[in-house]
Amino acid sequence: MVTRLDQDQLKVPPFDDTKSAGIALQSGAVDGADAFDGVMSMLKIAIGLTNWYDNPTKTIETLANQATLEGKNILKRAQKIQDITVTAAQNWEALVASEYPSENIAIVGTTKGAVTAQLAGAIGSFDLAEITGSNALNPKNLLAVIDATTGDPILSSGRRVWGLLQVGSTATDGNPFAATGADQAQISFVRPNATYDDLEACPVGDIAGATINYAYPFRDDLNSMSEQSFLPDTLFADPGAAATVTMDEAYNGGSVISVDDTNVDWRLTDTKEFIVSDATGAVKILTVKALSGGDVVQIVGTLDMDGDIDGGANKATFNGVEVGGAAGQIARTGGDLTLKTITSGNVHLDSVAEVQFTTSRETALELDDATTGSISALKTVLTGSGAFVSIADAIKYAAQNGGADLTVGVTVLGSNYGQDVNVPAGAGALDISSPHSIDMNTPSGVDTFIFLNGRLLYGGNGSTNNDVYAGTTPASGDIKFDFPGGVKNGDVIIAVQLAQ
Numbered sequence: 424m425v426t427r428l429d430q431d432q433l434k435v436p437p438f439d440d441t442k443s444a445g446i447a448l449q450s451g452a453v454d455g456a457d458a459f460d461g462v463m464s465m466l467k468i469a470i471g472l473t474n475w476y477d478n479p480t481k482t483i484e485t486l487a488n489q490a491t492l493e494g495k496n497i498l499k500r501a502q503k504i505q506d507i508t509v510t511a512a513q514n515w516e517a518l519v520a521s522e523y524p525s526e527n528i529a530i531v532g533t534t535k536g537a538v539t540a541q542l543a544g545a546i547g548s549f550d551l552a553e554i555t556g557s558n559a560l561n562p563k564n565l566l567a568v569i570d571a572t573t574g575d576p577i578l579s580s581g582r583r584v585w586g587l588l589q590v591g592s593t594a595t596d597g598n599p600f601a602a603t604g605a606d607q608a609q610i611s612f613v614r615p616n617a618t619y620d621d622l623e624a625c626p627v628g629d630i631a632g633a634t635i636n637y638a639y640p641f642r643d644d645l646n647s648m649s650e651q652s653f654l655p656d657t658l659f660a661d662p663g664a665a666a667t668v669t670m671d672e673a674y675n676g677g678s679v680i681s682v683d684d685t686n687v688d689w690r691l692t693d694t695k696e697f698i699v700s701d702a703t704g705a706v707k708i709l710t711v712k713a714l715s716g717g718d719v720v721q722i723v724g725t726l727d728m729d730g731d732i733d734g735g736a737n738k739a740t741f742n743g744v745e746v747g748g749a750a751g752q753i754a755r756t757g758g759d760l761t762l763k764t765i766t767s768g769n770v771h772l773d774s775v776a777e778v779q780f781t782t783s784r785e786t787a788l789e790l791d792d793a794t795t796g797s798i799s800a801l802k803t804v805l806t807g808s809g810a811f812v813s814i815a816d817a818i819k820y821a822a823q824n825g826g827a828d829l830t831v832g833v834t835v836l837g838s839n840y841g842q843d844v845n846v847p848a849g850a851g852a853l854d855i856s857s858p859h860s861i862d863m864n865t866p867s868g869v870d871t872f873i874f875l876n877g878r879l880l881y882g883g884n885g886s887t888n889n890d891v892y893a894g895t896t897p898a899s900g901d902i903k904f905d906f907p908g909g910v911k912n913g914d915v916i917i918a919v920q921l922a923q
Contacts, residue, residue: 440460498641500567501524501641502636503524507571509612513627515611523608524639528597530596535642538640540564544592546607564588568612571635577633580626584630589608709722710723829920832850834850848900850916853900861882870921872919888903890905
């Protein structure tokens with residue numbers, strides 16, 4: 424005889440796995456079948472499949488393995504606070520005792536330790552050997568490099584200097600670093616290239632002799648990481664991330680500041696100055712002053728201007744006046760050169776030797792010579808004469824006291840006369856027609872001397888003009904001048920004529 428209990432145990436109806444989650448799965452179950460239906464419905468919900476009996480996408484074991492993070496390898500940067508001085512004339516440096524990483528050599532991608540590229544040969548020269556990273560600028564063996572004294576990044580042409588950690592071809596993966604031998608390491612110093620898409624060698628001059636610290640990447644699993652492994656590396660913080668970046672901070676990394684797409688515009692408010700001073704700030708070498716009454720550029724010390732737009736070696740041009748085109752020269756091309764005082768004061772020409780006057784048409788006529796004495800002799804006090812105040816005063820004294828029969832004529836010009844233009848009675852109204860002569864081309868016949876503003880002129884004739892020659896009516900003292908600029912209103916002409 425089969426009882427109802429036996430029938431329930433032997434007969435299993437199809438499970439219903441469509442019940443909704445909730446308290447009804449428990450309170451609504453009136454028999455074992457309802458309870459099983461609730462369990463099957465929850466199982467289907469848990470595996471997220473169509474039916475409770477469908478094959479799960481992932482087993483509980485698989486999920487457990489994936490959820491275990493302790494064995495996950497990651498890269499972490501470690502700081503090496505050890506001063507290392509880069510050898511002169513090198514852009515690489517072999518690491519000796521106390522300078523290499525504390526972790527072992529990690530060449531293979533699964534080895535725990537300091538990530539290190541292996542060279543094709545021995546260490547001892549710069550090399551770009553690297554372990555590929557996320558991009559060309561971030562290989563896995565890239566070292567962060569800073570100035571050991573200031574803590575600032577080191578710059579090369581405005582680009583930051585980095586390092587590549589490397590070992591020779593005979594080094595053993597997983598071994599500790601060594602101060603010598605096969606497992607010794609080196610740093611090759613690099614920088615981003617000009618287009619910032621790869622690394623290139625750092626020029627020797629930008630790193631040789633520098634004293635550095637560095638930070639290196641090392642591989643380890645999460646379970647072995649220290650408590651502070653994920654704290655930021657404050658030693659290598661970017662100064663640009665600070666709330667306020669001073670010009671000193673921006674400059675400290677190097678001596679090159681690149682100006683790219685826009686002009687550098689320094690704008691000074693009135694009363695403010697742009698100053699370049701000595702190391703102590705006591706001497707203002709260059710000062711640019713913004714003043715409401717007129718801006719000023721002031722230089723203290725020697726101004727050395729090397730080369731200008733005219734191509735001179737050491738000259739400067741100011742408003743058409745060239746200074747220093749030749750040694751000791753002030754020149755003007757294509758116009759007059761005027762030396763004058765504006766409201767008062769004299770123009771002084773002072774020389775320890777001769778003061779020479781030349782034109783483009785003559786050799787200098789010397790005012791001094793070795794036989795008769797220098798111009799300074801005119802200041803000598805002669806008996807009864809006193810000191811001469813000018814050449815004309817000396818000539819007058821000689822005419823009056825030397826026993827010679829002289830005639831002196833004086834003309835003060837009332838207007839300008841150009842080159843080769845007749846100056847009426849310019850020779851002081853003295854008759855300079857034959858037998859008189861001012862023509863120094865035939866010195867023996869000269870008996871009349873013409874002085875312009877105290878300077879003896881070089882007389883000539885109508886064919887060979889020289890400085891001055893007879894004009895339209897020589898008997899009336901007419902003369903002409905062969906100066907490119909002619910003579911000017913107010914010029915004084917003195918004619919001295921010997922008696923025939």
